[in-house]
Amino acid sequence: MFGSVVTALSLRRCFYLSAIVVILSTLMAAVIIVKLSPLESVKCQPHMVTSPVEWSTLSSQGQAGVGDLIIAVHENRSRMQELNGKSYGEMRQKMVQNKVARISNRMRKKIMPLINRNSSIDTNYNVHIFYYPWYRSLEFDKSWKHWNHDYLPNWKKNDKRVFPDGKHKPPDDIGANYYPSLGCYSSRDPQVIDLHMKQLKETGVGVVVVSWIPPNAIDSTDSVMSDILDAAHRYSLKVAPHIEPYAGRNPINLIEHLKYLFSEYGKHPALHRIKRETDGAVLPVMYIYDSYVFPSNSWWELLSDRGNLTLRGSEIDAVYMGLLVDAQHKNHIKKSHFDGFYTYFATNGFSFGSSWKNWKDLNKFAEQNELLFIPSVGPGYIDTQVRPWNADNTRHRRHGQYYGYAWSSALNSGATTVSITSFNEWHEGTQIEPARPASNKDFTYLDYEPEGPNLYLNLTKLWVEQFTKKYKNAKPND
Structure with missing residues (x-):
């Protein structure tokens, strides 16, 4: 034991x-x-x-x-x-930080010598750019608009995170992730309009696609239209209206607003006109944002020769461009009898239309159906100062590399007209307008350093040159 x-x-x-x-x-x-x-x-x-x-x-x-x-x-x-x-x-x-430094160093060595040349460039009317005249300043207009943008509610209903709300308080706190070199300007200021047109002229961009909201509607931009057309004409630029989805818009009341638009500006020499391929008619170009929210049979009534309310052959006939977001919108564009379509968004991968890999197929679809395809390139995307919950859709600029990839994709797609999103959509961070370093006690704005405030104007000039060389036979049709 x-x-x-x-x-x-x-x-x-x-x-x-x-x-x-x-x-x-x-x-x-x-x-x-x-x-x-x-x-x-x-x-x-x-x-x-x-x-x-x-x-x-x-x-x-x-x-x-x-x-x-x-x-x-x-x-x-x-x-x-x-x-x-x-x-x-x-x-x-x-x-x-090291990767950003390497990208910036390559930019300075390879790209900056090309974009710092003082040579002039011919205007290319096959390059369009989206322009927003909705900003108002306290100094010029006695009240703020858009610089004091609201924080928008989260569209993801299941997202329980808490985000800021209320309005921004300019001039130090604005509804944008970048800060404009001009400060919080007014879009009604003639000097600002003239400078913008001059800057665009120097890039070689030919057509300014101006966001248009009719009189008496909330956020109307109509009061600025005449000044923009006049300034564009001084610099040999053209203007195409971009009809926004204002409150109450539908294909029926749109007819009355189009009649107003044509009666006020239809004879202006700066209004952009092109030859429609199907019948050879030379007509103004009209972009219609969010066109897909109305059924194709409603648009068919306006845009088909056989529609009961057809615009074809009337005083408000035009080359009407619909917005393509999802893949099924191809059929919507075709059945609606639009003359062409554009993709608008500067976020690669966000939608079918904005995904660069789809542009070749979209151009092929357009050619097969006698439609005009206008892909939209952009320098990047960030809107977290108005949609703080939307960080997943941010597309970093990477010192111009993202912009270059977008342009290369557009050139490889076969499209003979390109649009740029945007000149000054500051809320979504797609602007090529000059920006400068700035901060307030709570936030430091993004900027274009170390290349400088004019980086994206200069890059646009470089890419317009490349586009023009590829399609050297593309000429204005007005």
């Missing part, structure tokens, strides 16, 4: 010692891995992660001591993970 007791004690002691050895081996292996790991090293920490462990202390401990050791191991692991996570985060941030 004594022998059995001794044997039992020996076995228990062996069990405890074996357990301790296993735990210590695991701990030592973890320490060795941490020391050897190039990504998660804690050697830079100023203090020891664990205190020394004495074998004599461990051998004298019982089962409770083993339990304490296990707890200590878990605590040490948690501390190491926390420190390693911090170290990895710092390393990751450093890697991103």
Whole structure:
């Protein structure tokens, strides 16, 4: 019996010692891995992660001591993970900074010499750009508009995160992630309009697609239309209205608004006109935003020769461009009898139409159906100062690389007309208008540094030159 007791004690002691050895081996292996790991090293920490462990202390401990050791191991692991996570985060941030620096360096070496030339460029009327005349300033207009944009409610109903609400408070706090070089200007200021047209002239862009909202509608932009047309004409630019989805708009009342638009501006020499391929008629170009929200049979009544309310052959006939967002909108465009379609959004991958990989097929579809296809390129996208919950759709500019990829995709698509989103849609961060560094106590705005405020005007000029070379036979049709 004594022998059995001794044997039992020996076995228990062996069990405890074996357990301790296993735990210590695991701990030592973890320490060795941490020391050897190039990504998660804690050697830079100023203090020891664990205190020394004495074998004599461990051998004298019982089962409770083993339990304490296990707890200590878990605590040490948690501390190491926390420190390693911090170290990895710092390393990751450093890697991103270095990558940005490399991109910027390539830009300065390869692109900047090309875009800093003072040579003039011919205007290309097959390059269009979206323009927004809805900004108002306290100094010029006695009240703010759009610079004080609301934070918009989250369209993701299942998203329970809490985001800012209310309005922005210009001039330090504006509804944009970038800050304009001109400050919070008024779109009604003749000097601002003239400068904008001059800047566009220097890029080679030919057609300014102006956001138009009729008189008496909320946010109407009609009062600025005459000044924009006159300024565009001074710089040999053309203007195409971009009819916004104002409150109550439908294909029926649109007829009355089109009649007003044509009666007021239809004879202006700056109104952009092209030859319609199907019948050779030279007509104004009209973009219609969110055209797909109305069924194709409603548009058919207006745009088909056989429609009961047809515009064809009337004083308000035009080349009408519908917006294509989803793949099924191809059939909508065709059945509606639009003359062509555009993609607008500057977010690659956000929609079928805005995805660069689809542009070749869309151009092929347009050619097969005698439609005009106008893909929309853009320098990037960020709207978290008005839609703070929409960060997933941000497209970083990467010092002009994103813009270059978009342009290359447009050139490779075969499309002979391109649109740019945008000159000054500041809310969505798609603008090529000059921006400058700025900040307030709560927010630091993005900018175009280190290349400077005119980076995207200069890049636009470079890409318009490339586009013109590829389609050197493309000429204005007005």
